Amino acid sequence: MSALYYGVAYYDEYMPEDRLAKDIALMQETGINVVRIAESTWSTLEPQEGEYNFYHIDRVLDAMHTAGIAVIIGTPTYAVPAWLVAKHPDILVTTVDGQQKYGPRQIMDIVNPTFRRYAEKIIRTLMAHVQHHPAIIGWQLDNETKHYDNIGRYMQEGFVHSLQEQYSDLAQLNKDFGLDYWSNRIDSWQDFPPVENTINASLACAFSRYQRQQVTEYLAWQAEIVREYALPHQFVTHNFDFEWRGYSYGVQPRVDHFAAAQALDVAGVDIYHPSQKHLTGREIAFGGAITRSLKLGQNYFVLETQAQGFAQWTPFPGQLRLQAFSHVASGAAMVSYWHWHSIHNSFETYWKGLLSHDFSRNATWQEATTIGADFARLSPQLAELKAENDVALLVSNEAMDALNQFRPGDAQGNIYNDIFRRFHDALYDHNISVDIIHDINEETSRYRTLVIPGLYAADDGLLERINHYIEQGGRALIGFKSGFSDENVKVRSSTQPGILHRACGVSYSQFTLPEETTVASCNAAIDCSKDNQAELWMELLMPDSGTRTLLRYQHPAWGEYAAATDADYGQGRAIYVGFLPQKTLISQLFDALTSDLDLHSRTSAYRYPLVTKKMRNRDGRGIHFLFNYSGEPLDFISETSGKALLSGDEVSCGQPLRLKAWEFSIIES
């Protein structure tokens, strides 16, 4: 990874005509130096059971190698061929909606032994065929693997077996999960009912965690097979993705990225996001922060991101460049488009690649060539950038599951991610760079501040470690509902917010929904004159003696209660907030918590849409990115001295700068 990778997904299989030579010539013109192939093409590779056809793979490998373009090969397992389903219909996954029907990808039962047997055979056959080809730099396991909401026989049986291993005694399980309620008690393992329709959130969340563990296990199983063939210099990666709301919205509920990434050499990811006037860079930032954290700050691959994408994403002039360098600014070592050309048939016809269906040199492609040139030219400065953040955001799949089981009021969908995004985006807009972590351990001490939104379910250990972190001098901004229930989603019967009560110095016994309720400030540094709505949830907070009230509710019945508090604990400090604040208020609470600290993560006094990122390159130089995430020109004063890498100009601190619509600058200091 001495140079930035600039890539595309490429499918010779899908071409309406033989384009290979023309495409490679055009890729070279674009600056493409890596392609990703083969994943999802099982039916082409093995058109009938045991009959193999490597025509497309062989010719692409050879041609790319000749052209000096590196290749990543994906195992083809995430879409099953018709003959396999015809022969073994049981390999299709069963969800609460019944068994899935043939047609889409990602509908197999990944814990089905028959599926595993066939998947292993095609992986081994493919690996054996191509393993020594010099074009190959790495391997991608499957693609966007998830558990596909599997409630099938193998998943259910495995889950019950895992509980049996955990609980010798059903009485303890009944107690931990509260199964006596509504006659859900289980007194014999033989009676264990299907989990799919349970009304017990403890059981549902345990099952959800088990489902994610099977994704981890499946990828580790593929990694082990692939590594039998892979050469030492080749990496093993996977293409993770995020909660999808028409784009990459939040933390992935169906995969534990942190656990699953253990099997990989390099973390890979796809990031898709709104574009045109809705382009903000927020998804690039949070997706990058999570993926960068999976392998402890190592650079990661953006294995897929949008070129033209959906019709509503066709990029405005400048946006494709802005996006590419935003990925780099988050620590990406590769920016690879989905995909080279636009598909002429089937599902993703309107998910357009760099080229349109006509393969012409369209405007988006033209902009891509400038990125390719700049990646090549600036790789000495921009490859292997490292973040040096001292602020971290704590996320948790377990808290997500539990909170989503108990959504406040009539909230719909993945409300955990709505909360996560609110906190993340507030920091992003405030130019606070964060890492994203999923646990507190000895590594955490390098962070000077933690932001903890919606940590609804957590075991005592994690909460104690948070308290300990604060006691040792850490700062924490802790959101409502945190600490409320244990790892089994049993609500704590202690004073709330459970164990966190000690560090936060605040408690509550009642809560309600805010109906047009606002908050007022009790602290001169916090301005609540606007953006002061309490949203989603409202804990009636009672500060301990010594705890400072930062905000109060403005309400005829609840005006006596605190809405946010600030307490010292040991060497540290914790702000607890009992409702969902708007972004500007979150950033004010963050400042109230950290104003006396000199944070590396605080990259600028400027605010969104002027977004800045500070990274360190392998020469130890500071790399300052300045992005204009707006359609209007921005004028501002430079906070840095150094060399503007794109123009080659020297910039001095205090100098007026201008960025045109969607323009950016990179200053090496």
Place this chain on the structure above:
Amino acid sequence: MSALYYGVAYYDEYMPEDRLAKDIALMQETGINVVRIAESTWSTLEPQEGEYNFYHIDRVLDAMHTAGIAVIIGTPTYAVPAWLVAKHPDILVTTVDGQQKYGPRQIMDIVNPTFRRYAEKIIRTLMAHVQHHPAIIGWQLDNETKHYDNIGRYMQEGFVHSLQEQYSDLAQLNKDFGLDYWSNRIDSWQDFPPVENTINASLACAFSRYQRQQVTEYLAWQAEIVREYALPHQFVTHNFDFEWRGYSYGVQPRVDHFAAAQALDVAGVDIYHPSQKHLTGREIAFGGAITRSLKLGQNYFVLETQAQGFAQWTPFPGQLRLQAFSHVASGAAMVSYWHWHSIHNSFETYWKGLLSHDFSRNATWQEATTIGADFARLSPQLAELKAENDVALLVSNEAMDALNQFRPGDAQGNIYNDIFRRFHDALYDHNISVDIIHDINEETSRYRTLVIPGLYAADDGLLERINHYIEQGGRALIGFKSGFSDENVKVRSSTQPGILHRACGVSYSQFTLPEETTVASCNAAIDCSKDNQAELWMELLMPDSGTRTLLRYQHPAWGEYAAATDADYGQGRAIYVGFLPQKTLISQLFDALTSDLDLHSRTSAYRYPLVTKKMRNRDGRGIHFLFNYSGEPLDFISETSGKALLSGDEVSCGQPLRLKAWEFSIIES
């Protein structure tokens, strides 16, 4: 019932730790004198087939008895244990969505003989075990029983069998139900098709009535078993509920409360309602009026109502008291909360009891202690209150079914209840107290006015009895669509509104939907300058000669038609209204009908949010309740002289009074 009961549901089974002694001490502090236990705990009572465990029940009975707290025991049958479903999967009910899956409560097939056999055995075993315990004052059969939309084999077969008993001749059934239409004719009982997807409303409604009859039969079957064991001083009750829209909205479609209550000694009910700034008392009033009417005016039990309830219901200061005394003012002999504490796991974690999960003395609990004290202190005046209403509202499950089959325009859901609530709430807001009846018989003559909304399906006999009631001097306010179809939901081919045409002196042959149509008044006493929209439906009324037109449509095409009419008939009078009026217009029509009558039901010249109720206590004294259903103080002039029971002050007629936000007063005259 010499004293008011103040109770909670209590589940030792669900406790995260042994709390019994602490809870009872705190209950005594609260003034709790009754608890309701055991219902829904089958899996705890019989953890495996034939193995019983009465640990929790025994210890709760003993401890409550020692503490002087009475106990109601519920049969545990409304949630089935996992072992029973594992052994007999067929006991789960089948609905149009397929067979229900294990997990929730209330998913059994109540006409399945296997379920009945197991249910009988646990009931008998439980009864035999506890029957002589002195703490027990009564028994609750099952809980919120309904037919659970059962379309299973037993329900379908039973339905066809019931039709065979009713119809010796399929030709008559074909004719009555109009089955020739779209080739739905049935010419052999063997061919009788499943009813679930019928497009014939006559058949669908007959099936719905049969489903309700099975609820009646099921509760009578349980009552018979329980009475084999119950002691003479113990009552048998059931916890009815209402159409649920996140709260108790309207008449229950899946149970015929009037028929099912025949098996009970005392009617019981749960009433849940919006709270905070949406608290109106309307649900307490209509729920009370129906339940009071089930046993001919006898006092009833509110076996469940909200304490803290859902997060959005957390009561404002004063509201818990206001609610409790509103139940009493409707004739409740018991106010019992769901539930004592808040559940730490599973489905109702956020349906909070008097205590939060932390068992602390929270603000709601503190207010509850004042209710307990006042209930104890004022029971001599407030126990066994009787209503003396001379206005009744006629409801009908059969009309509901039929009207909901033929909803006007794009109306959704249970439109019958929307209409019922509109008429009920208009009277409530107007301080007209009503009984709610389901038939016209010799008892009905004590009412001086009937209000009949949406009586869409009715047999000739009922319509004739309405006419007869009017002819004998009664007054009636009759809503649109009444009389339109017979008991088989066959539209009458006579002049509409069918037999009611005689008493109402009005007819129509055409109708339409009102699109932004208003009505104008033809009567000086009725002001249509505002709230004059015709909603939902619009009959083009043509008054008979001698009939007075009260309202006309304001519309370029329909302006010649009447919208509401007023006719004398025999000694009585009937107002017929051809559309859905807004509440203030309904109350004006009621006044136009009754202004010359001195009604007991007309309790005050005041209007909502000042709500008044007049009851008679066992000493023959008038008890006047004055409720402020608003968050603002209300000033008004007393219409009564007597003693204010809460303050002990004497109040005289004409004296200025003030009620603070959500406050109330009780005056004994």
Place this chain on the structure above:
Amino acid sequence: MSALYYGVAYYDEYMPEDRLAKDIALMQETGINVVRIAESTWSTLEPQEGEYNFYHIDRVLDAMHTAGIAVIIGTPTYAVPAWLVAKHPDILVTTVDGQQKYGPRQIMDIVNPTFRRYAEKIIRTLMAHVQHHPAIIGWQLDNETKHYDNIGRYMQEGFVHSLQEQYSDLAQLNKDFGLDYWSNRIDSWQDFPPVENTINASLACAFSRYQRQQVTEYLAWQAEIVREYALPHQFVTHNFDFEWRGYSYGVQPRVDHFAAAQALDVAGVDIYHPSQKHLTGREIAFGGAITRSLKLGQNYFVLETQAQGFAQWTPFPGQLRLQAFSHVASGAAMVSYWHWHSIHNSFETYWKGLLSHDFSRNATWQEATTIGADFARLSPQLAELKAENDVALLVSNEAMDALNQFRPGDAQGNIYNDIFRRFHDALYDHNISVDIIHDINEETSRYRTLVIPGLYAADDGLLERINHYIEQGGRALIGFKSGFSDENVKVRSSTQPGILHRACGVSYSQFTLPEETTVASCNAAIDCSKDNQAELWMELLMPDSGTRTLLRYQHPAWGEYAAATDADYGQGRAIYVGFLPQKTLISQLFDALTSDLDLHSRTSAYRYPLVTKKMRNRDGRGIHFLFNYSGEPLDFISETSGKALLSGDEVSCGQPLRLKAWEFSIIES
């Protein structure tokens, strides 16, 4: 058809009492001269297998004949009797929602051989019984036949078989349909997976076309049976219908009307439409235009249309007349109501006939009698009217399927029909009369202008024929997305809009969604000062040299691209529009294209709500209809001289005329 038919559907079977004599007397009073009977009454005709009962049919035929009322008999096959389903449950159709359940009509599997056997038997038995009855003038095959979304075994097997006939080689199928994508490749006919859940639009659209072909085949099969019995003077017809959105909205997706009509002597149709203040005549016009085109301009039957209809359709005074003569003005030879009386039970109780449930002479019926009288009186002038349009609109079931597979943005439902209606209605409002065609052939040359909306999928031949039509002097207004994909829904890899690029002189490689984007005019004749929004889709058009830009996008990023262009090609001209314009802009584009032409189709300078139609009667006289489609009186200057047929007055060109609300005039010139 020497006189206009005025009819009703009549069901002696559904009557609550014997009404035949009374009904016939009243029909005579109404002017009814034809009734339509028997369709959907299979269970009455054959109450048990092999037992027949022709009581109702015989007595209706006899009585109608005596009264001089003609009869159309429908085969009863579109609703199956209970005994047949009990005996052969497999005849119920299976859709993606599973097998349909007994109850509704139109739920049979029309390709099931068992169903066909029983259907053939009842048709033959009925035909043999009635065939010589002198009252009968014609036969209706089934009713509103569709494929009912059939994905059953016979449909799937037949589809695969049809592909086998088309493709000797699966490799070609894989290539044409792009099945390699996501591993959907099929390498053995035995593996052919169920199509129902395919994500391949090529496969889905081929299946959809096959489903429609089975409707064509089914009606041809019935026609063949019926013609074995029908007498030479009797016609065979069918009652087609349209895409249903609570009324007849657009082109029927589940039937190829043009293909299916080959089996008929006369095309029949039902047309239902919004009424009251939403009555526009648009559905009458487009439904008439399609149906008239099915048999090459021959007069057609409106076998069903609304009398009172749904409650929201109860006609305002004058509307029933306006509607009836609007059908005649489109070329209808019959106007027949659904239905005579209103049904007293079952599904269509509130779909009211001419008579209400009370059979009284209601206001709508009274208006109907004036129509009957005028039809009788004016038949010499109004029977057998012919259109002489020189503008045609091209529709395509194949383009509809394909476009609906790839809906722009978040468009829902049948977006093709939204586009079709936009273009149709723009012309209607502009008083441009159109024919509607489904192909370009030698007949097309008689049209001087074609309007081609959304021709998304088309084979090379059709696009070449369009180019040729233009080259030979035709004019064409071509909408966005036309030409984009081939007949297999494979996107063309040539320059877009594919082959049409030649005639249109414009190309594009990129497109996007318009977000609040407007267009600006580059042509003095086109006013874009209002109604200038670009809706739905937005192609970034680049005109060839010599092509005139008519419109540009107003947008910071896309302002350089054309939005609509105008090019000469051979002797003709083509306007291409890259977005969905509002109606007034469509009409301006049409005028820009045709302003130099003297079009027969351009019937008036007046605009909606004054709608005019020009027809030619059998005496060669021009018949000018002038309809006031509004609730306000309209004053205007006559554009014609002649005799006003309703009043008998002579009208001269230039004379001021007035039409009252919903009034019309007919001038014979």
